[in-house]
Amino acid sequence: MPSKYKSLKEECYEANMQLNALNLVVYTFGNVSAVDRADGIFAIKPSGxxxxxxxxxxxxxxxxDNNIVEGDKRPSSDTKTHAYLYKHWETIGGVAHTHATYSVAWAQAQRDIPIFGTTHADHLTTDIPCAPPMADELIRGNYEHNTGIQIIDCFKEKGLSYQETEMVLIGNHGPFAWGKDAAKAVYNSKVLEVVAEMAYLTLQINPNAPRLKESLIRKHYDRKHGKDAYYGQ
Amino acid sequence: MPSKYKSLKEECYEANMQLNALNLVVYTFGNVSAVDRADGIFAIKPSGxxxxxxxxxxxxxxxxDNNIVEGDKRPSSDTKTHAYLYKHWETIGGVAHTHATYSVAWAQAQRDIPIFGTTHADHLTTDIPCAPPMADELIRGNYEHNTGIQIIDCFKEKGLSYQETEMVLIGNHGPFAWGKDAAKAVYNSKVLEVVAEMAYLTLQINPNAPRLKESLIRKHYDRKHGKDAYYGQ
Amino acid sequence: MPSKYKSLKEECYEANMQLNALNLVVYTFGNVSAVDRADGIFAIKPSGxxxxxxxxxxxxxxxxDNNIVEGDKRPSSDTKTHAYLYKHWETIGGVAHTHATYSVAWAQAQRDIPIFGTTHADHLTTDIPCAPPMADELIRGNYEHNTGIQIIDCFKEKGLSYQETEMVLIGNHGPFAWGKDAAKAVYNSKVLEVVAEMAYLTLQINPNAPRLKESLIRKHYDRKHGKDAYYGQ
Amino acid sequence: MPSKYKSLKEECYEANMQLNALNLVVYTFGNVSAVDRADGIFAIKPSGxxxxxxxxxxxxxxxxDNNIVEGDKRPSSDTKTHAYLYKHWETIGGVAHTHATYSVAWAQAQRDIPIFGTTHADHLTTDIPCAPPMADELIRGNYEHNTGIQIIDCFKEKGLSYQETEMVLIGNHGPFAWGKDAAKAVYNSKVLEVVAEMAYLTLQINPNAPRLKESLIRKHYDRKHGKDAYYGQ
Known part of the structure; x- marks a missing residue:
């Protein structure tokens, strides 16, 4: 009997393969999941x-709650982070985690990525936040679960909306991104990597480069995402 | 009945596909158009x-004047910028816009790209200009139309000829390039990206690197474009 | 009669071809070997x-002892370094040497690669050591043999375990990596190159980037390599 | 009747195609030639x-003397530079010119590339020289011929042997490389580009990185090129 989750598994599989095709991972350094809210479950890459x-x-x-519902394999070691995000952010449909080069470099530098241009503002209106490393006892404890808490705490402290800012850097670790489905989470991972490279180069050329001004942020974000959006079909 | 614009559409399609093949775009971050001056229309990529x-x-x-003459799809959100350029610069036949990495980095750094070498002088004799961001009211107004004005104003202020300098950076945004046809606009977009990377690396190696001297600028530009040009067939 | 070393040669061949597929070498600038401990021999790429x-x-x-047991070709000029490592580090099964770009850059800079993030800590808990250049008389003498001594001396001085830190930089030269077999040695060469690029970018973004804290190093290393490891299948 | 130069043309063609395959050129920004000393002629890419x-x-x-012996097409605009080198350096069999990214960056920075490591010393024992820009009257005169003079003068002033140092940067322009045949000239162009990138990164990581010491330069150069060379088959 075929699995009732066949199409969800395929969506998840395709999104994971995209990580590879988009040069966002080497070896097994990344994972994507896709949720089915009606059934209260998600599909995720097996570990390693x-x-x-x-x-x-x-x-x-x-x-x-991190119980395996179907599958012979052990799920990604980051599964609890995905579960925590799905449980608390009720409109997201996919989550992606990578070790993409420029995204990781900013995470290791423990710096938010400043909004320098319209490539960034076409996707979000804020700097890309970098969550500070957790306290030692949280790392030694339920680490991947606590990584979920770390992300959500970071958004609360900075007053960010997870529906407008669909990506984050975990200090010293790397990026997580999400979206309405797994494909969008992968798309946001790629956008983050592209924006991270551009911001890196911008500061090398001009260490005093100014942030994008508010009128340009609003114009570019709203023409794609505002109520009078006129980008796309 | 086949479209009377069939061959123009094909020229435009091929030029857009070249952007992708030349690694100048990810996803839909770019667009190319091709003009038919006799008919007073141009062909452009559909949005998104x-x-x-x-x-x-x-x-x-x-x-x-930005009226759709033929097509089921919404044209590129940057269409008004293309239209403004075609209307005011009467000898150009194609326009390309990308978010290519090094070109965007210079635009975000709000710096003209200095003419450092013969790769640059083989194509133009001036620094590659970076137009400053527009005033807020122009951004909030007819933005893409005003981007056209911004480009032409920049050329007027700097005393540049659009027939000799076939490329520009829009501060905080990215590059536009043009030429006698759509293929040449794409070619100029690639040249700009190559020159932008070389100039970036040059300043990293030697922050005091001198601009190319006048005699070398003239020699290289004229051997390709002067009245006694001897480059090519 | 087929060679008794046929499968060892194939393992070695596949590992060498991987160097190329992973963009770790240009031309012939690299070599991998695979050992057979029972027979006391190893297979290695022919020189050039x-x-x-x-x-x-x-x-x-x-x-x-560097005697050719089988083969018409001259072995890699680095063969004596491989032999020395196999002789003194009794649990390794493969050794790889490359001139990969970022690894070489750190070696030429004569700097250990600091542990900045979890990509690094997923594989080792220490900075990646850079062995200082040898004394002149050792270079003029039995150079490749002495390179083996140089590596092992470096590990002794720094108190490192070759079973936990499976890679090293030779100052002014480039990386060596090893592992349980030739494929793992190549894998470690790729990990080293990826980590070297990330560390380079990290310091460009933030010259005062802190090393990864101890609790994160232990968590990431142990979840892949500790007694309660839960990564992989 | 087939051309008597058929095989020379094919050698030249293959070498030019290699430039492209090795990512050393975009568009037509490069050219390679191959000499036939017995006939006193050389084959070169047509311009553009x-x-x-x-x-x-x-x-x-x-x-x-730059006379066309056979061919319908105009030869490369850099033909006179090739001719001058062949005329004065009697043992070279091929010359290559590119606008490869890192090589051009050093040329634009007007800096010799310091010998930082064994990748460099495997091929030459000196810094890679950067010839200063010519005097204005030489640029305005017989420019490509004078570029040949500029290269040879640079070698004389620095006391370099063209048989040991098979590459040069022309300040503000780009690299020339040569060798026993066209394929070796292309090989040297690639080595130069690889070494240029490594040297760039080395200085970014450690602006005070020391040059490679003499004993390592000699060891690496001589094991490949000395009278007791033991590299290769």
Missing amino acids: VPYEILKPEDIVIVDF | VPYEILKPEDIVIVDF | VPYEILKPEDIVIVDF | VPYEILKPEDIVIVDF
């Missing part, structure tokens, strides 16, 4: 399986 | 359509 | 043979 | 012909 041999049926189904 | 699924018949035909 | 024409039967079999 | 449509029969045959 190389992309070259990954198959749709290897994808693992997990609930929001 | 991924290159993987773009077809020649998706290309939209627009006049210089 | 381009990857495009390399065949499994070109691989040379050598013992730990 | 894209690599995608270049054919072996397009290659032009020229003598050392």
